[in-house]
Amino acid sequence: MSEAVSALPGASYDGYVSVREVGLQGMVTLRGDHATAPITSAVKKVAGVEVPEAWRMSAKGHIGVAWMSPDELMVMGPYADAPATVAAFEKALKGNHFLAVNVSDARAVFEISGAAVREVMAKLVPVDMSTQAFVPGQFRRTRMAQVAAAFWMLDEETIRIVCFRSVAEYVFGLLKDAAEPGSEVGFFG
Amino acid sequence: MLKLTCPYSGITAEETEFTPGGEAHLKRFGPGSSDDDFSTYLFAKVNPKGVHFERWRHTYGSGKWFIVARDTVTLEVYGSYPAQTTEPPQWIKDKIAAKHPGWTWREFS
Known part of the structure; x- marks a missing residue:
């Protein structure tokens, strides 16, 4: 089998926050109405966490389940485990109306870290990044300059961003530009 | 900015x-309808000065x-509600009527 590579292997940039491409990340899209019992119990069984509330994610160890829409979840985990996760959902949801797909290779993941991550993010997304409005545990799908992206905070100084692989270079460019030394705004103090 | x-x-x-996504609450005339009905459905849109109902899609969010x-x-913005x-819904009608006395929901053709 051919060796899997992420979109921009090893890409990193040190600005007033540091930007790096995270590398291969397992991602499985699960579609189906989360309000129904088959989906909630399958998520609990396969991922080991509860279905998150709207715009939040639940995480446990290496596994994270993010709320994408009322009928879509993204299950994140180690890259190598994604095919097994799909198979587990297919087994757990047999006979139900659902869809589970391994989308790991269709996405790219970036991480920005540093004291000013809220500010760098606020330059790029139309989302209130103040400490009252956005906290770790929340998950937000939005628009990042001209492309779709989703992000969440690991902690106060780390944000992870998921975008489509086809626009990985564009998103890396945006993040580098926003993190350029000398472009500090200091809005969030 | 809305x-x-x-x-x-x-x-x-x-x-x-x-x-x-343009005007909401349109009645669709598809295959089998008369040319007049189809053409009206396709081209004759309301363009009100005031209260308007529009379709929108949360493209970069829930989709x-x-x-x-x-x-x-x-x-x-008076409010938003699911497209089904x-x-x-009554609460939207009430909110609009409170702002525009005498306003009533009309039958869209």
Whole structure:
């Protein structure tokens, strides 16, 4: 089998926050109405966490389940485990109306870290990044300059961003530009 | 700049996260209808000065279509509701009627 590579292997940039491409990340899209019992119990069984509330994610160890829409979840985990996760959902949801797909290779993941991550993010997304409005545990799908992206905070100084692989270079460019030394705004103090 | 609330995900975001989809509550005339009905359905849109119902899609979020009641003059947004309905919910009608006494929901043809 051919060796899997992420979109921009090893890409990193040190600005007033540091930007790096995270590398291969397992991602499985699960579609189906989360309000129904088959989906909630399958998520609990396969991922080991509860279905998150709207715009939040639940995480446990290496596994994270993010709320994408009322009928879509993204299950994140180690890259190598994604095919097994799909198979587990297919087994757990047999006979139900659902869809589970391994989308790991269709996405790219970036991480920005540093004291000013809220500010760098606020330059790029139309989302209130103040400490009252956005906290770790929340998950937000939005628009990042001209492309779709989703992000969440690991902690106060780390944000992870998921975008489509086809626009990985564009998103890396945006993040580098926003993190350029000398472009500090200091809005969030 | 409009700030719209997606009724599916409950989030209020600014206009650029959404895509407009034109007039809402249209009655569709498809295959088998008369040419006149089809042409009216396709081309004859209302263009009101005031209360207007529009379809919007939360493109960069939940991806769902919903309907927004807003005012084309003041840009006030009365509210938004899921698209699986043929007429606005009562609370939207009440809110509009409170602002525009005498306003009533009309039958769209």
